[in-house]
Amino acid sequence: MASIELQAVEKWFGTIQVIKGVDLKIEEGEFIIFVGPSGCGKSTLLRMIAGLEETSRGKIFVGDRDATSEPPSKRGLAMVFQSYALYPHMSVRDNVGFALKAAGEPKEVIAQKVDEAAHVLKLTDYMDRRPKDLSGGQRQRVAIGRSIVRDPTAFLFDEPLSNLDAALRVEMRYELAKLHRSLASTMIYVTHDQVEAMTLADRIVVLEAGKIAQVGSPKELYERPGNLFVAQFIGSPKMNVIPATAVGLGETAKDFGVRPEHITIVPAGQGDIDGVVDVVEYLGADTYVIIDIENGAGQMTIRDLGDAAHQPGEKVGLKFAEGRTHLFDADGLAIR
Structure with a gap:
C-alpha cells in the first residue's frame, strides 16, 4: 500500500492535449473515484498512472518513488x-493464480494466496468451474481475485461494473465497499456512474475536459459544489439552475441553483417563485414534479413524496429551503 501523487501531468496525442496539467495526491488506503462525462480524460488518466499510457509531461510518484x-x-x-479478460479454458483457481505461476512462485505459496483471495471474494465454492459457468458478477470477482493475489501497491479499476445488469451492479458495489474495508488498500476507480462514486468513494475527482473541476468527499461535492459544472454533474436529478434575476438575485450572480429535494410546493403566491406543473413522474417512494417557472425562466424539478397529488396545468408556488440555495457568477464559479 502506498500513496500516489500526480504533479502537473499532461497527455498529448499529437497536437491534441487530453490531460491538461493535473495535480493530485492520493493518500495510502484511500478510495478515490474519477468521474466526468465521456471524453473528459478519466480513463486516460488512470492508464497513465498504470503506465499503459506514456506521460507527456509532469511526474507520477508511487510512494516516494518517481515512477513516471x-x-x-x-x-x-x-x-x-471493464472486460474480465479471463482465460476461458482455465478454472477459476488457475485464473486467479495465473500471474503468480507465471512469476515462478512456489506451488504452496500460490495455493495459499489463491485460497485467501477466494475466501475474501466468496469464490471458494466455484474454484473448479470455468468462466463460462459463472455469472457476470462472479467473473468480475475472479478478475479482482487475480489482482489481490499479487498484493499490489494499489488497485486501479476502469469501469469494472459497466457490463453488469442493474441488480448485479448494486451487489458488486456492496462487495467492493467491503473489499476496501477488509484490504485497506489504495484504490483508484473510474466510472461514469455517479451513484457508484457517491456510495464508494472517500473522495471524488470530477474531471472536465482534461482538468480537475473539483476534488472532495461525496458530501462536500453535493452540498458545496465549487462551480456550475460540478453542481449539475453531481446529483440525480441534477441541480435546478435558472437565471438569478428570476429570483431577484441578479446583481452579482448570473445563475441560481437549488436541488430538487430542497424545494417545497406551496400554494401560488406563498413561495419564492411561482410556476405551472408541466409533468408529474410517479416513482413509488418519490414523485418528481416538473414545473415551468413563471416569465419563461426555465423549468425546475421538485422531488416530492410518492403520494403527492399534483396535476399538469396546476399553478403552484415554490419555497426554497433556507441555506440550501447556490449562486454562480458569470464564469460559473460558486459565490456561496
Whole structure:
C-alpha cells in the first residue's frame, strides 16, 4: 500500500492535449473515484498512472518513488478492466493464480494466496468451474481475485461494473465497499456512474475536459459544489439552475441553483417563485414534479413524496429551503 501523487501531468496525442496539467495526491488506503462525462480524460488518466499510457509531461510518484518512466510491470499496481479478460479454458483457481505461476512462485505459496483471495471474494465454492459457468458478477470477482493475489501497491479499476445488469451492479458495489474495508488498500476507480462514486468513494475527482473541476468527499461535492459544472454533474436529478434575476438575485450572480429535494410546493403566491406543473413522474417512494417557472425562466424539478397529488396545468408556488440555495457568477464559479 502506498500513496500516489500526480504533479502537473499532461497527455498529448499529437497536437491534441487530453490531460491538461493535473495535480493530485492520493493518500495510502484511500478510495478515490474519477468521474466526468465521456471524453473528459478519466480513463486516460488512470492508464497513465498504470503506465499503459506514456506521460507527456509532469511526474507520477508511487510512494516516494518517481515512477513516471517505469513500465507497468515495475509499478506494483494491479488493474481491473471493464472486460474480465479471463482465460476461458482455465478454472477459476488457475485464473486467479495465473500471474503468480507465471512469476515462478512456489506451488504452496500460490495455493495459499489463491485460497485467501477466494475466501475474501466468496469464490471458494466455484474454484473448479470455468468462466463460462459463472455469472457476470462472479467473473468480475475472479478478475479482482487475480489482482489481490499479487498484493499490489494499489488497485486501479476502469469501469469494472459497466457490463453488469442493474441488480448485479448494486451487489458488486456492496462487495467492493467491503473489499476496501477488509484490504485497506489504495484504490483508484473510474466510472461514469455517479451513484457508484457517491456510495464508494472517500473522495471524488470530477474531471472536465482534461482538468480537475473539483476534488472532495461525496458530501462536500453535493452540498458545496465549487462551480456550475460540478453542481449539475453531481446529483440525480441534477441541480435546478435558472437565471438569478428570476429570483431577484441578479446583481452579482448570473445563475441560481437549488436541488430538487430542497424545494417545497406551496400554494401560488406563498413561495419564492411561482410556476405551472408541466409533468408529474410517479416513482413509488418519490414523485418528481416538473414545473415551468413563471416569465419563461426555465423549468425546475421538485422531488416530492410518492403520494403527492399534483396535476399538469396546476399553478403552484415554490419555497426554497433556507441555506440550501447556490449562486454562480458569470464564469460559473460558486459565490456561496
